[in-house]
Amino acid sequence: MYKQNRFCSDVGIHYPIIQAPMAGVSTPALAAAVSNAGGLGSLGIGASDVKSAKKLIEDTRLLTNKPFNVNVFCHEPVSRNDQVERAWLAHLSPLFAELDEMVPETLNEIYTSFISSDDVFEMLVETKPAVVSFHFGLPSDEKIHALKKRGIYTIATATNPDEARLVEDSGINAIVAQGIEAGGHRGIFEPNTTDEKLTTSVLTRKLVAQGSLPIIAAGGIVDGTGIKAAMHLGAEAAQLGTAFIVCPESAASNDYRAALTSERSLKTKLTSAISGRPARGIVNRLICHGDSDKTVLPASYPVAYDAAKKLHRAASKQGNFDFAAYWSGQGAPLKRALPADDLVSQLVKECNW
Numbered sequence: 001m002y003k004q005n006r007f008c009s010d011v012g013i014h015y016p017i018i019q020a021p022m023a024g025v026s027t028p029a030l031a032a033a034v035s036n037a038g039g040l041g042s043l044g045i046g047a048s049d050v051k052s053a054k055k056l057i058e059d060t061r062l063l064t065n066k067p068f069n070v071n072v073f074c075h076e077p078v079s080r081n082d083q084v085e086r087a088w089l090a091h092l093s094p095l096f097a098e099l100d101e102m103v104p105e106t107l108n109e110i111y112t113s114f115i116s117s118d119d120v121f122e123m124l125v126e127t128k129p130a131v132v133s134f135h136f137g138l139p140s141d142e143k144i145h146a147l148k149k150r151g152i153y154t155i156a157t158a159t160n161p162d163e164a165r166l167v168e169d170s171g172i173n174a175i176v177a178q179g180i181e182a183g184g185h186r187g188i189f190e191p192n193t194t195d196e197k198l199t200t201s202v203l204t205r206k207l208v209a210q211g212s213l214p215i216i217a218a219g220g221i222v223d224g225t226g227i228k229a230a231m232h233l234g235a236e237a238a239q240l241g242t243a244f245i246v247c248p249e250s251a252a253s254n255d256y257r258a259a260l261t262s263e264r265s266l267k268t269k270l271t272s273a274i275s276g277r278p279a280r281g282i283v284n285r286l287i288c289h290g291d292s293d294k295t296v297l298p299a300s301y302p303v304a305y306d307a308a309k310k311l312h313r314a315a316s317k318q319g320n321f322d323f324a325a326y327w328s329g330q331g332a333p334l335k336r337a338l339p340a341d342d343l344v345s346q347l348v349k350e351c352n353w
């Protein structure tokens, strides 16, 4: 049995293994299976409206009475720029033409930030999940304070020591140290600043040395050896995303699973071409074209994502999935397609706990 550390006892879990929140991929069944197996399951509600987010939490509660994490996006509310959006659509126009689709006249902000969304905040205060985590930045002090006052444990992602300092100063309980190997969106607060692109091991070590909060290593960790290495560097838990995408409980499509199980998973790329923010995914037609002209900036996040989703919808109607956002970390080739509880047991066994 694993000897509990501060993070596990504060959150109330057996093993320092977190199934990463993954908007569009994590499900109540996945989160509950991981929590029931002694880890911390997570829901990603960053792209959900308040009604569907509440239902995800209620559905998870029907499947587990153990703690689980609910994750929201705290990006700076978007500032629209008509010129940039038009230039981006013009850049993508050959792709729309290839799919016999009209180029949209305008793009939409397809979801709002938790920073400007009081209804999601009120729903979290009311439903009181054991853990709430933040990606892309931090909410106001008032929101953090109110969630903590309800007894909710709070976590935020940092991709560098400066962001980690802001997290620590905000009163949040723990920090996800997200390295450059990670699948999905990079949690960087300001995507337009210089990114040192620290690896998970360097970032974990730096954050452990810098502050006093529990550090959760994330990025490229897929098996027990990776978890043990992170804990050896001082992390109090590891957060795994890609490893859980291929579990039968996830919402990943068959084509996504097939891509992750094929040679395609050997080629991932960090790109802003899909959503407007840097994110790591399996290289596809949209990434290749989107990144082909560095002089054209993608529209802001999540406005660019609207164009990507329109392209994917049109392509998938033709049985073409080469425009889908298949987020994946660099550790993908090491993943195992097991039911989530078996995967947690396997990880625990590999850690010799």
Ligand SMILES: Cc1cc2nc3c(=O)[nH]c(=O)nc-3n(C[C@H](O)[C@H](O)[C@H](O)COP(=O)(O)O)c2cc1C
Pocket (backbone or CB within 6 Å): 020, 021, 022, 023, 025, 044, 045, 046, 071, 134, 135, 157, 178, 181, 182, 183, 184, 185, 218, 219, 220, 221, 239, 240, 241, 242, 243, 245, 327, 328, 329, 330, 331
């Ligand atoms: C498909 C996918 C979706 C993700 N969505 C979210 C999300 O909604 N919120 C979040 O905080 N992190 C999200 N992430 C990032 C994870 O929290 C984590 O940092 C990452 O998965 C770790 O790297 P790994 O995939 O190599 O394990 C996502 C990752 C993936 C692969």
